[in-house]
Amino acid sequence: MSQQPVIQLDALSVRYGRREILKQLTGSVSGRAIGLLGPNGAGKTTLLHTLLGFLAPASGTARLFGHDVRTEGPRVRELVGYMPENDAFIAGISGVRLVALMAELSGLPAEAALERAHEALFYVGLGEARYRTLETYSLGMKQLAKFAQAIVHGPRLLFLDEPTNGLDPPARTRMIRLIQSIVKTGKVQVVLSSHLLRDVEECCDEVIVLKDGRIVQQCNLEEERRTNRKLLEIELPAGDDGAGLVAALRAVGCECAPGRGRKTKVVLPEGLEIRDVYKLAEERDVPLRHLSFKRDSLEDIFLSAMESDATQGVAPGVPPSAPPRIAAGV
Amino acid sequence: MSVFDRQYQVWEGERTTPFTRLLILPRYAFRDIFSSRLFTALFTASFGPTIIASLLIWVRNNVSLLEKFGLKGAAIADLPTADGRVFLFMMFLQLWFAAILTFIQGPALVSPDLVNGALPLYLSRPVTRTQYVLGKFLVLAILLSLITWIPLSYLFFLQASLAGGSWLFENLRLLFGIVFGSLLAVAVLSIAALAISAYAKAKALARALAAGLLIIPSGFGEVLNEALDTHWGRMLNVVASLESVSATLLGVPHRVELPLAGGLASLVFVGIVSLLLLNRRLRAFEVVR
Incomplete structure (x- = not known):
């Protein structure tokens, strides 16, 4: 995997009307699996939406693999797969047709799209259910179908927004294993947005913590370990x-x-x-x-980030303000 | 990535062009649309008038056959011929079929995507909102074209080939009127159906809304006409506007006291309002303020 930054943010601000949701985000990440952590309302999903071109930055720039998300939106979205947080499916069609449709819309020829749709559904474990209409899928199966449509066109970067939301423990484990296995191939980089520390800890090697629309912590988990x-x-x-x-x-x-x-x-x-x-x-x-x-767990890092004041302009891989890792005196 | 090893593979093959991707949504939609027996039956029935009209045109231009029925020169000349009035009648007949098919299928175009949160799936691809709307628009536009200006143009060329001589060149205005008038109607129907579908989540509600938007402004327009002793209230009547435009283009006198500009302005207004409503409604996500 190249060391080119996956995501580069330069004073990125995003507003909903008068409300500033993302505030002057600056930094870059290049890890294989990047965790996007933060409490509800911290701006995780807004950041993903901005990177996908759903929202225009109020100021500053965001780049994916060097492409400006504002001016090169379609090119960026060819490289990206997105698994949304909420229920997202097309009514009345089977799993395989949904995934094939999404592959075709990403630019794959019809025949290749259908072939890869079958393969992607087998890959995520929905092979047997691929001809069933999506309305008949359980919540866990819908999550897997969303995962399949996100990877079917072979993206270089995968955005997973709360992929384990609403899953029971076995389904969660299956989803985490899928993410781990796809990261392990080294052919795709993953951005995992979650408020569940355990998910991020199990899958990611780099973490960005957002709070109130600012980056308050960025660290390399591998280094930490x-x-x-x-x-x-x-x-x-x-x-x-x-x-x-x-x-x-x-x-x-x-x-x-x-x-x-x-x-x-x-x-x-x-x-x-x-x-x-x-x-x-x-x-x-x-x-x-x-x-x-005495491991400094992700929870420690997260909690200390939540306690610390927002910090901007974080250099990649370097904690902006090193939070206390063990008790004072050491 | 083959099924047996289930390994993730990046796609490194050729990608299709953005232009060809416009037809993906219609292709997938047609499969669902024609799985409805009611729709398929109505769609097939809408070709009935064209088949009957082509038979009549053939008979009207087949002198030897008419003579076998005992008709002679003057009687044959008195028979109605395929002129502007005939094409206007045929055009409106086909447009009623188009309206009914739009009424059935229109509500199912956008609202299910909004209800089921499918827009982020589409818009996270190299597909813009404009391309999404265009793709959905083409679903109806293609279907409605197949039952409006395409069969009407066929009738025109059938008449031209059977009449021979200079008929084609003398009546080119009819062809323009048929194609332009039908395309305008198809465009307005399709875009209005998309806008209604984007706002009414249930199909029944969308149909009621469509009927209401067709009837209530027309009634209000008539009240205005009576109250102000004018005929500009007809601009609120989409059917009257369409009749004004089509009849003027075909060179046929019409009962609607609305000039071509008024009819065109009314239809363009409906189209623009529909586009603005779509632009407001179709977002990858809903902003909760």
């Missing part, structure tokens, strides 16, 4: 033994901070591994009652 491997939480016995081990850890370059109860938070320096902590404990004959990676 790698960093978090160096954060440990250990539980030590009371008394001098524990203090001795902490001193020894500090001596080899660790940063330590007291946690709750007898727990201590430890940041390992470069070159020091977890087994070295075990060795130090063994040398001092200190029993480690508990040792865990």
